[in-house]
Amino acid sequence: MTETFTIAIDGPAAAGKGTISKAVAARLGFAHLDTGLLYRAVGAKTLTGTDPIVAAQSLQPEDLDGTDLRTPGVAQAASKVAVIPEVRAALVDFQRAFARRAGGAVLDGRDIGTVICPDADVKLFVTASAEVRAERRYQELADKGMDVTRDEVLADVKARDDRDMNRAEAPLKPAMDAVLIDTSDLSIEAALEAALKEIVSRR
Ligand code: C5P
Numbered sequence: 001m002t003e004t005f006t007i008a009i010d011g012p013a014a015a016g017k018g019t020i021s022k023a024v025a026a027r028l029g030f031a032h033l034d035t036g037l038l039y040r041a042v043g044a045k046t047l048t049g050t051d052p053i054v055a056a057q058s059l060q061p062e063d064l065d066g067t068d069l070r071t072p073g074v075a076q077a078a079s080k081v082a083v084i085p086e087v088r089a090a091l092v093d094f095q096r097a098f099a100r101r102a103g104g105a106v107l108d109g110r111d112i113g114t115v116i117c118p119d120a121d122v123k124l125f126v127t128a129s130a131e132v133r134a135e136r137r138y139q140e141l142a143d144k145g146m147d148v149t150r151d152e153v154l155a156d157v158k159a160r161d162d163r164d165m166n167r168a169e170a171p172l173k174p175a176m177d178a179v180l181i182d183t184s185d186l187s188i189e190a191a192l193e194a195a196l197k198e199i200v201s202r203r
Pocket of ligand 1: 014080108109111
């Protein structure tokens with residue numbers, strides 16, 4: 001396929017959008033960008049003293065590698081730098097160029113359908129209750145051997161939801177034309193099925 005086809009998948013932390021995005025991209029042979037990693041990489045740099053705007057403006061592809069971007073501390077730092085308009089602005093061009101790749105692209109994040117790709121061919125908003133999301137994230141972190149409690153993870157999820165939904169710039173919310181998928185009571189297979197049904201109907 002030489003044309004472009006953009007799929008925007010937004011939603012709060014641990015709603016399942018990463019899993020769905022990866023699976024959709026693999027199924028369709030599209031490229032996938034986890035845009036949260038951009039904010040995590042900037043957040044991680046601020047933890048070692050770099051100014052967030054300088055970090056965003058000088059971000060390099062190799063900054064996105066590394067397992068230490070997946071920690072609760074980096075997630076909080078990411079959601080703090082994500083409120084800064086200059087940080088968001090520095091990351092726009094890269095995301096839009098990715099979305100326009102020949103062969104199709106899936107981008108997941110918080111503002112893909114609303115700000116980055118308002119003309120995306122398909123927009124999904126994947127959500128679930130805070131308790132369900134916190135339990136999933138807790139299991140993921142515990143499986144990796146991280147020393148966290150359920151209460152800490154729930155508090156982390158709620159703090160990020162609050163910051164992401166209430167910021168002035170590009171707040172987390174469904175685009176007017178997004179299709180909502182609530183994964184609270186869905187298996188991974190059922191959630192993927194629901195996503196693919198929407199995508200296939202628009203191709
Ligand atoms: O998706 P993930 O949990 O890795 O994102 C980390 C943080 O980055 C989010 O809590 C959010 O504050 C920020 N983010 C954002 N816009 C995006 C993707 C992530 O503001 N498109």
